[in-house]
Structures are given as structure tokens and as C-alpha cells.
Amino acid sequence: MSKQSEDFIEAMIRLGHPIISKERDAKFDVIVDGKIVTRLNSSLANRQKCTDEEIELIKGLHSIKYLNIQSAKNHLDNGVVLRALSKIDTQIEFALQRVWHFPLDQNFHRFWHFPGCTCPKMDNEDAYPHGYYTKAMDCPVHVEKS
Numbered sequence: 001m002s003k004q005s006e007d008f009i010e011a012m013i014r015l016g017h018p019i020i021s022k023e024r025d026a027k028f029d030v031i032v033d034g035k036i037v038t039r040l041n042s043s044l045a046n047r048q049k050c051t052d053e054e055i056e057l058i059k060g061l062h063s064i065k066y067l068n069i070q071s072a073k074n075h076l077d078n079g080v081v082l083r084a085l086s087k088i089d090t091q092i093e094f095a096l097q098r099v100w101h102f103p104l105d106q107n108f109h110r111f112w113h114f115p116g117c118t119c120p121k122m123d124n125e126d127a128y129p130h131g132y133y134t135k136a137m138d139c140p141v142h143v144e145k146s
């Protein structure tokens, strides 16, 4: 495996990305309105020695993150609202890092996934998680027009 894909997978493991999760355990399902919206990586939770209480907290944070993103999708034409919601998203990401016992590092936040963001996605994925990310001058989420 290339160094780049190892970095990528390591970064996704750090974020508890659901595609890395192999085994199925309902305890790790994040459910909003009766629908599974994401699934925590159970092996990562074990490796990070997350307690059951922390797992519940992480699931709660993912529910809030999901609802915040749904709200952003309903306000795609309102930059003020999008910027406010994206700041909440950043705080949720920091809270997740804290509960996962990871360093609080904004380089691990994929801000370009936020609804309405027009920042260059492929360039930023390539730079992930090292940083030096690019923002689009016309991004309504990440660039405030004067």
C-alpha cells in the first residue's frame, strides 16, 4: 500500500470513518429518526479505550452533526446561516476529537464536505490530513464577502 493511502486510511480511522468499520454491532449505530446515519468504528473505539459512556456521547455528537448538516442543506441560499452552521460543525468536530481521545487538530476536519461549500474538494483531499488547504474565493460557507 502506498504511503499516501496508508495516511488516508489512518486519517479515516482517526475520524472513526464508518467505511473502515468491519464488524456489525448495533451498539455503534448512530440513529436519527429511526434511520442509521453513520456507524462508529468499533475497533477504533476499542483501541482508543472509549468507555460505553463515551461511545454514547460520540453517537450523540454525530446525531447533532447530522442534524446540523441537514439544516445547512435547507439554507443553501443563505451564506450567513451556512457560515454559522459550519462554525457549529467545527465545534462538533473538536468535541468528537476530544471524546475519541485524539489531539484537537483542525487539519483533520474535512470542512470542504459541508453543504454549499465550493472549496476545491480533490485538492483538499490530496492535502488531507496535513493541511495547507485551499479555499475558493467564492465559497459562501468559508469566505465572507465584504
Ligand SMILES: [Zn+2]
Pocket: 111, 112, 117, 118, 119, 135, 136, 139, 140, 141, 142, 143
Ligand atoms: Zn468552502
